[in-house]
Amino acid sequence: MSHLLFICIMIGMAMLLYHTFLVRTTIVECRAPRLPALTLIHITDLHGRTHFLNGSLHRLINKWQPDLVCVTGDLVQFRRQLKRVMGEIGRIEAREGIFFVPGNYEREEKRVIGKLRYTDQEYERMKRVWEGSMRVLENQGIAVPFENKILYLYGFDNSVYGNEKYVPQHREEEPDYTVFLAHSPNIISYIEERGLRADLLLTGHTHGGQVRLFGKTWGAYKHFHVGVKPDNRVGLFAISRGLGTTKLPVRFGCFPEITVYRFNSDRISL
Numbered sequence: 001m002s003h004l005l006f007i008c009i010m011i012g013m014a015m016l017l018y019h020t021f022l023v024r025t026t027i028v029e030c031r032a033p034r035l036p037a038l039t040l041i042h043i044t045d046l047h048g049r050t051h052f053l054n055g056s057l058h059r060l061i062n063k064w065q066p067d068l069v070c071v072t073g074d075l076v077q078f079r080r081q082l083k084r085v086m087g088e089i090g091r092i093e094a095r096e097g098i099f100f101v102p103g104n105y106e107r108e109e110k111r112v113i114g115k116l117r118y119t120d121q122e123y124e125r126m127k128r129v130w131e132g133s134m135r136v137l138e139n140q141g142i143a144v145p146f147e148n149k150i151l152y153l154y155g156f157d158n159s160v161y162g163n164e165k166y167v168p169q170h171r172e173e174e175p176d177y178t179v180f181l182a183h184s185p186n187i188i189s190y191i192e193e194r195g196l197r198a199d200l201l202l203t204g205h206t207h208g209g210q211v212r213l214f215g216k217t218w219g220a221y222k223h224f225h226v227g228v229k230p231d232n233r234v235g236l237f238a239i240s241r242g243l244g245t246t247k248l249p250v251r252f253g254c255f256p257e258i259t260v261y262r263f264n265s266d267r268i269s270l
Helices: 002-021 057-062 079-089 120-130 187-193
Strands: 024-030 038-043 068-071 098-100 108-110 115-117 140-146 149-155 177-181 200-203 227-231 235-239 257-263
Touching: 024 235, 038 057, 057 079, 079 120, 098 149, 187 200
Parallel strands: 024 257, 038 068, 068 098, 149 177, 177 200, 200 235
Antiparallel strands: 038 257, 108 115, 140 149, 227 235
């Protein structure tokens, strides 16, 4: 009986490791007639995790030869992880750059009991580190040109909820496609209240529930969908499962995720 129990425990542990450390890549094919063919990759909620059963983060991303990479917050769980995580992000190759919006773990650190809020000075020091490898968007937008077309990225700072603001940017011409970036999917309420519009909204924060049973999220974020769904305000509303873990150090039924958005692409899947 004890041998059977031991075997069951080992199988259970192996299953948890498999579900926690095997990255699944989700491919989303997008048709945007006004854009050329391009590849955008979305990652979020690393919480210090950069290596997985099927490879390191930069290798999993670089094989897609992305035009741009969007990162929607929660890079680390603890400040001491930042150097290692940024070293990995610095190895990502994106033709037009990497774009980042902060999450709640950019403003606070996990402690044994509760969290420690960073001071403004600590936040600014970390921001300078992020800026070494990424373009940080805090309630601001940037126009990214592609073959005489304009992809417009706007990043909301909802790392402390209530910080998010939409600041209209002066633009010489209207963009051909608009992407909103935010850490938490709660940003959709702000967008709806102000009548804002986009073609794609990229968010994370929920971890897809992190533990899913019978294909459903249980707990705090069960009212949010997982993945990509059509939305009348933002075209496509995406909530990524993210890459890392928090609170519980495991995943189940909810693999870590990299999402590849292929616009007007006829490339062969890898």
